[in-house]
Amino acid sequence: MSPVPDSPASPWRHRFTGTLRAALVPLVACTAALLLLTAYTTTGAAGDPPARISVGNGRIFAPLNAATTAAFFDIRNTGAAADTLESVSSPSLRITMLGRNVSKNGTGRMEPVKSLVIPARSEVRMTPFTVDVMVLDPPRLSVGNTIRVDLRFRTSGQITVETETVPARW
Template identity: 70%
Template structure:
């Protein structure tokens, strides 16, 4: 019976443990690299937010802006629906056609009402949020001259859903 043995440059036989270690290392390397690659891909998948709850499904309707009663300020209103199974957050509203716009909320203290800036507005899953003059709206400071029937483009920015663009129609106050 003959056995195959490995020899070095001097003609000496390599020990059996050395012959097996190169093969064992090669065989172990494939699953280790495969596991490391899979772990990196799963980490990237969860980091992007793609894993987990399905995304919110945001739609915006009934967009309107009051014709300013004076030239100082006015307000815009939107009905925001989320038919998804995850909530989202409205972080800002902007319009290239208007001056400064910001989310605002009516606050009543000691019988007097006033508008205060609002950092964001949560839109829960499977819900609808209607902006009104008596709750949350978009404050528009120093608007240009507007008349009934004009349209103004607004960009609503959501934390997860990104930008939603709508056209708001100017209406008389309290419509």
């Protein structure tokens, strides 16, 4: 018996399967590398170590008038990356916003601030003379009351702290 000669389509079939095999190896390698890199970045292991935010010494002034008061926190970042405080809220406080004390020609006033950067490996201490949380239309607060406050950070998310009502002294 004589072998069956190849059909005219056979050279194309050999060329196509050879090309497919040659392309399959780099395609599988690139796909595997992409999946591994995606998993690596999703876990947060890629790039700089994240910010590590802790908040303490929360205090709010007992209001001297019914219009405004202020809250203060010490925010520590022990991480290797900066983070940004974007907002402060509380179920007990009506309107809260970040503010900064600005002095011009010997006159001081509070000015709203959109956000507050907490640099890596540093601490930001809020005071009546720097930055604070302005509270508009505060509820009745007596010295010793505690208020739950939520601080929202861009990277670290929400951190909830208890603040103590203190006399308005600085």
